[in-house]
Amino acid sequence: MSSLLCALAVFAAAMFTAVSGKQVVTGMYGDTITVPCNNGNNKPSDLIFTKWKYLNEDNTSGDLLVKQAQKEEAKIIATNGYKDRISITPNSSLLIRDAALLDEKIFICIVVSLVNLNEYPVEVAVYKRPSAPEIKNKASQLENGKLTLLGECVSADANPPSEIVWLKNNKPLLTDNRTIIINSSIKKDPSTSLSTSISRLQYMAGKEDTTSKFTCVARHVTGPDQHTAPENFSIHYPTEKMSLQFLSLVPIKEGDNVTLRCQADGNPPPTRFNFDLKGEKHTESGRDMMLAAVNRNHSGEYKCSLASNDKMVATATLNVTYLDLSLSPTGDVNKNVGESLEVKMKKSSSSEPTVSWTKDNEKLDKLPDFSTLTYSHAGFYVCQVSVLGIKRSASFRLVVQGSPVIKSLKKHRSANGKNKVLVCEAEGSPEPDVHWSVNGTHDEKTYKDGKAIYKLTVVPSMNLTVTCQVSNTLGYDSRVINVSSLIDEEQKAKPDKSEDSDDKAKVIVAVVVGLLVVAALVGIIYWLYMRRRQGSWKTGEKEAGTSEESKKLEENNHRT
Structure with a gap:
């Protein structure tokens, strides 16, 4: 009993001890928070009991539960909202179910033993991830060159409050107080104490923002950023440029259908246009006008203009190919x-x-x-x-027409030498017909560019006179050719023995005649020689010869 009184005295003194060296524990909104007691090292051998209490920001406190060392069950002494939400673990950690922002305070674990009393304060923070961000109060369109409220980005029910960032084409937008103004605010729910972040973006758009994508991003300590879907805004601006086009396959030919399209860069786009078709004016409720089955007379300059402003004009030249x-x-x-x-x-x-x-x-x-x-x-x-x-x-x-004319009629032996081939060449148109005076074993013809070649293969057994006759509707022509028998030609080709003997006799006669001619020449030479000698005797030379010389001359003459 004395030991218990001593412990209570020590506990009473500890009530006035300052809390220091806090541990911080983070829990998620709605989950169960585990608050450790000296990191689980809180059971001295002489432990009497463990107690949990809390300390509010205004330094008011409240008791939660007490756990006697010799008992298994803890005694809940809280009388407020914690009564049904708290419990203790075997290692003396405090469990808080259904965490709320009201649980953001300091919880103190008090460990009482026979000789000591220790306090272990733990600060609890409760985080709440915001809901997905939304862009509200979006502008229906942005004015070119005019500062306009693009929208409000809302990131609701967070703790701590989320940070909102605006992106254009995935790049952050920063306030410059001229073309971009961003105002942010935070609202706290009185019942849940959760925060809602609101960011208002005023933006001065240009025509280049027609394709820009705007995104709102919510950033929070609980982890990855949350993005809204990219938003595209229509940029309103008056028409500054116009163009006129011809919608047709190029080149444009006579008979084609041609659509004239007038385009303006204003937004919203104009809906009514005036078309000037080479002095003929038409007003259309759309940007297109069709010319059906164009011809060469449609070639020329065309114009279109805004129905609301005829000074905004575009021109184009139509060239029709013919x-x-x-x-x-x-x-x-x-x-x-x-x-x-x-x-x-x-x-x-x-x-x-x-x-x-x-x-x-x-x-x-x-x-x-x-x-x-x-x-x-x-x-x-x-x-x-x-x-x-x-x-x-x-x-x-x-x-080209003409009566037939035979240009040539020829004959030759066939390649095997057993036939005669007759070739009749003629000119004429229409193509002439041919008629041969004899029949052949093979008949063929060719005709091109008014020239005809007719061939007839024959085997003549006797000498023939063959006629080639050609004719068409304009006239006729004919020509004849003699064709000898193949038998006669073969016989004439054989050698004749009698003719050979006659040739030999002729050769002998020729030799004899040659010898006689030679003898006559020798006699003439001798006669001339003798005459020369007689002339010398008459000049007084010794003419008489001996009888022996005379005999020798006679013998020589005889030999000759």
Whole structure:
């Protein structure tokens, strides 16, 4: 009993001891707060009891509970709102359920033992995360160059109060007291003591803010920032620039539908426009006006203006592409070989066109000279003229006519040498028909540009006279050729023995005649020699010779 009295005396003295060295504990609004007693190290061996109490800001206090060391249950002695919200843990920590802002105070844990009394003060802070921020009282539109209230950002029911930041295109806006003015305030709920932060943004918008995104951000100690959805505001400003466009595929061709669009940069955009169509004026309730099936006469300058302000004018020039083509002659043209043909091509276009000619689908560098027509001039001619986006074409088919004329009639042996091939070449149009006076084993023909080649393969068993006759609706022509028998040609090709013997006799006769000629020449030479000697005797030289010399001369003559 004496020990208990001693402890109570010590406790009474402690009531006047100043509280120092506080620990701070943070709890979330509505949750259970755990307030530790000396961080759980509060059970001395001679512990008598543990007591919790609180101290208000005005230094008033109140008891909460007492826990005897020898008892398991604590005694709740609080009589106010804490009565049903507090309890104690085995390590003497105080539990406060349904935390509210009224719990932001100092709680004191008193540990009483036989020889000592200790107090452990703990300051409790209650945090409340604000609700998602909202932008209220938003402006329906902003005035260009005019300071306008954009809106109020509200971040409600927080503790401590949240901080509000305005962003434009994700960059913070700072007050400059000229184009940006931000006023912030805080309201506290009298029943919950929770704070609501309000920030009012006044902003001077420009036309460039048409695409700007404004965001309000609530920042709080409880963790990540909360953003409102980006807001886009219509910027009101009068029309300063206008433009006129032609909505159509380029180039604009005759027959196209063309829409004229008048555009103005004002906001809200104008809804009525005046259109000046080359002196003809129309008023439209929209920005578009259509010209149906334009032609070359629609080319020229067009204007549009605001119905409310005819001094705001835009102009544009319409260029309609066109192309005309005429060709003479056209269709089928029949001419006789040797005649002339005059071709006339006329064109009219919005710009210099490209001209090309083809004959039978093959490109020509230029149109042929038709002053003297030949069969090669015949064909299908197409003239094509084009400018941007437009093509025109015209054509004629030239037929060159003439009665057939055979140019040559030839013969030759076939490659195997067993046949004769007759070749008859002719010119004429329409294509001539051919008629041979004999039948052949193979008949073929080709015809191009008025030239025909007819071939007939025959096996003549006797000498023949063959006629090639060609004809068309304008006339005919024919030519003959002699064709010898293949048998006769083969016999003539064999060598003749009698002819060989005759040739040998002729050679012998030639040799004999040659020898006689040589002998005659020697006799003449000898006669001349003798005459020369006789002449020398007459000049007084010794003429008489010996008998032996005479004999030698006679022998020499005889030998000769």
